[in-house]
Amino acid sequence: MDALTTTALTKRYGHRELPIQRLARRLGRQPSGDVLALDDLSISVTEGEIFGFLGPNGAGKSTMIRLLLGYLHPTAGSATVLGRDIVRDSVEIRRRVGYLPGGIALYDSLTGERLLDYLGELTGRPPTRRAELLDRLEMSARTMRRPVRDYSRGMRQKMGIIQALQHDPELAILDEPTEGLDPLMQRAFYGILDDLREAGRTIFFSSHVLSEVERVCDRVAIVRRGRLVALEDVARLLERRKRNVELRVADGDLPRLEGVPGVSAIARTADGRLTCQLEGDVGPFLAALAGHSIVDLTIEPAHLEEAFLELYEDTEPDDGEPATAAASAGETGEAGEAVA
Amino acid sequence: MSWTFFKHLWRSQRAKLLIVSVAIFGWSTFLPVIYQSFGSQMKALIDSGVIPKQFTSFGGGDVFSLGGSIALGYIHPISIILVSIFAIGLTTSAVAGERQRGTLEVVLARPLSRRTLYATLFVGVVLFIGIVLAAAIAGTVVGSAASGLLGELAAERLPLLWLNGLLMWGAIAAIGLAASVSFDRLGPAIGVTVAIVVVSYFLEILGSLWPDAQGLQPYSLFHYLAAREVLAGTTDVAGLALLAGVALAAIGWALVEFPRRDLAAPS
Numbered sequence: 001m002d003a004l005t006t007t008a009l010t011k012r013y014g015h016r017e018l019p020i021q022r023l024a025r026r027l028g029r030q031p032s033g034d035v036l037a038l039d040d041l042s043i044s045v046t047e048g049e050i051f052g053f054l055g056p057n058g059a060g061k062s063t064m065i066r067l068l069l070g071y072l073h074p075t076a077g078s079a080t081v082l083g084r085d086i087v088r089d090s091v092e093i094r095r096r097v098g099y100l101p102g103g104i105a106l107y108d109s110l111t112g113e114r115l116l117d118y119l120g121e122l123t124g125r126p127p128t129r130r131a132e133l134l135d136r137l138e139m140s141a142r143t144m145r146r147p148v149r150d151y152s153r154g155m156r157q158k159m160g161i162i163q164a165l166q167h168d169p170e171l172a173i174l175d176e177p178t179e180g181l182d183p184l185m186q187r188a189f190y191g192i193l194d195d196l197r198e199a200g201r202t203i204f205f206s207s208h209v210l211s212e213v214e215r216v217c218d219r220v221a222i223v224r225r226g227r228l229v230a231l232e233d234v235a236r237l238l239e240r241r242k243r244n245v246e247l248r249v250a251d252g253d254l255p256r257l258e259g260v261p262g263v264s265a266i267a268r269t270a271d272g273r274l275t276c277q278l279e280g281d282v283g284p285f286l287a288a289l290a291g292h293s294i295v296d297l298t299i300e301p302a303h304l305e306e307a308f309l310e311l312y313e314d315t316e317p318d319d320g321e322p323a324t325a326a327a328s329a330g331e332t333g334e335a336g337e338a339v340a
Numbered sequence: 341m342s343w344t345f346f347k348h349l350w351r352s353q354r355a356k357l358l359i360v361s362v363a364i365f366g367w368s369t370f371l372p373v374i375y376q377s378f379g380s381q382m383k384a385l386i387d388s389g390v391i392p393k394q395f396t397s398f399g400g401g402d403v404f405s406l407g408g409s410i411a412l413g414y415i416h417p418i419s420i421i422l423v424s425i426f427a428i429g430l431t432t433s434a435v436a437g438e439r440q441r442g443t444l445e446v447v448l449a450r451p452l453s454r455r456t457l458y459a460t461l462f463v464g465v466v467l468f469i470g471i472v473l474a475a476a477i478a479g480t481v482v483g484s485a486a487s488g489l490l491g492e493l494a495a496e497r498l499p500l501l502w503l504n505g506l507l508m509w510g511a512i513a514a515i516g517l518a519a520s521v522s523f524d525r526l527g528p529a530i531g532v533t534v535a536i537v538v539v540s541y542f543l544e545i546l547g548s549l550w551p552d553a554q555g556l557q558p559y560s561l562f563h564y565l566a567a568r569e570v571l572a573g574t575t576d577v578a579g580l581a582l583l584a585g586v587a588l589a590a591i592g593w594a595l596v597e598f599p600r601r602d603l604a605a606p607s
């Protein structure tokens with residue numbers, strides 16, 4: 001079952017439309033001065049998965065989250081969260097969802113304990129996970145008795161994570177959750193996410209830190225200028241990306257790799273090394289090396305960062321045509337090719 | 341109405357409420373004493389012609405009668421500033437200020453509709469203003485008693501005086517909240533509200549000091565804060581209805597505008 005589904009979700013920022021502007025839009029004219037923050041976005045997030053929502057600043061990540069939680073109203077399209085419509089059932093959705101805003105601001109005059117009590121009471125559900133979260137994120141009872149104004153940036157971020165997850169929500173929407181956390185706390189946070197996944201909770205995770213998305217997410221959607229660029233399994237995305245290869249042979253007899261499936265950008269250096277890029281199945285490449293005395297062979301592991309950059313480079317000149325890369329969770333296989 | 345949110349509002353404002361209530365109590369105690377001590381001398385001074393008659397009434401108040409001195413206390417900048425701490429300061433910061441600081445994000449992430457948030461804020465602000473005005477009336481009673489003027493005070497009309505003040509300040513609070521839900525930043529919200537209050541105050545005071553400008557007074561909300569008339573038993577019911585109408589219009593605006601606004605991420 002889907003925890004979250006959007007269908008052609010579109011958000012256009014700008015002046016509120018007057019009737020004459022609405023008519024002009026229906027006649028196909030774009031209102032002037034408007035910004036298309038999210039364009040025809042269709043995705044599905046399956047229950048129990050950790051879903052990464054990627055894109056650089058201004059790509060539309062926060063707009064998407066704000067639409068899901070009712071801060072913004074969609075210009076077109078629809079979406080459901082936990083089976084509820086985001087426009088009609090916003091209050092009910094927020095009862096069942098935990099949200100960590102990006103760059104969270106908290107009430108400075110309250111103590112940490114009072115703040116969590118207050119936000120927990122507003123949620124109306126018991127804070128069943130609070131004690132565990134406080135322990136794992138190393139927020140001591142003494143710290144919780146201090147006013148929030150005394151907290152460091154990292155401690156505020158930890159408070160943000162705790163307030164979002166303390167009531168054990170069915171779906172957690174986390175906007176840049178590790179911002180300001182030190183590496184140890186990042187690791188503790190990843191452990192919390194793993195536990196939530198095991199408990200069947202769904203995490204919608206917005207980030208531009210690709211290494212952490214690679215570390216924790218099952219699937220990713222990549223957005224660019226409000227459009228979906230790709231939606232697929234992290235593993236599949238890594239599999240598809242080109243790995244850098246460098247090899248050296250003993251006798252200077254470099255193998256001929258031209259025409260080998262998956263091999264491209266072949267270059268030979270003066271000192272007898274060969275570099276190339278390798279994509280997909282490594283079998284044909286290894287077969288081509290057979291019979292050569294390989295002294296050294298390096299294949300760099302695939303990282304999401306490079307896959308991400310490749311996708312962005314592929315889609316750079318896209319100012320004119322709208323993207324058509326809408327895909328759903330059930331179409332993961334096909335979605336792998338869904339690159340605008 | 342959210343009880344949890346209301347409790348938070350109460351806790352965050354109670355110290356301020358206590359200070360403002362004590363201050364306005366003191367101020368209201370002071371005015372009957374002034375009337376009792378200097379009223380006859382001031383009247384003699386006016387009657388001698390040294391001070392122009394136009395200056396004998398400041399916004400419907402004076403120091404020549406108990407009712408006039410109480411009215412002066414209500415329209416005086418000191419009490420205006422004290423009540424404005426809630427009617428303008430709290431209302432404008434409650435939504436626009438929290439939007440600007442980013443703290444509204446975590447509240448609106450909870451199962452709380454914007455209308456519920458607004459209704460709770462409005463009830464809270466009206467309650468705080470009601471408490472401050474009650475402190476002012478208590479100060480009036482204590483000051484009158486201390487000056488031996490309790491017999492002159494129409495005690496049975498004090499609840500109506502409280503209601504008159506509540507309607508006038510309630511209308512201003514409703515305008516403040518309407519501005520607050522309409523803007524993302526505190527500056528414009530407070531600017532619009534203060535501008536309305538200052539212009540309104542200026543029209544009332546100008547009309548009271550300059551007979552040629554009396555025609556401007558009905559355009560001022562402060563014109564309908566008629567303490568002297570209320571205490572004299574000549575309450576202008578239409579004026580009270582007008583204040584209620586202004587408040588309802590501002591409430592209506594906020595209840596329509598706030599839920600349909602897009603709340604972009606705080607910058």
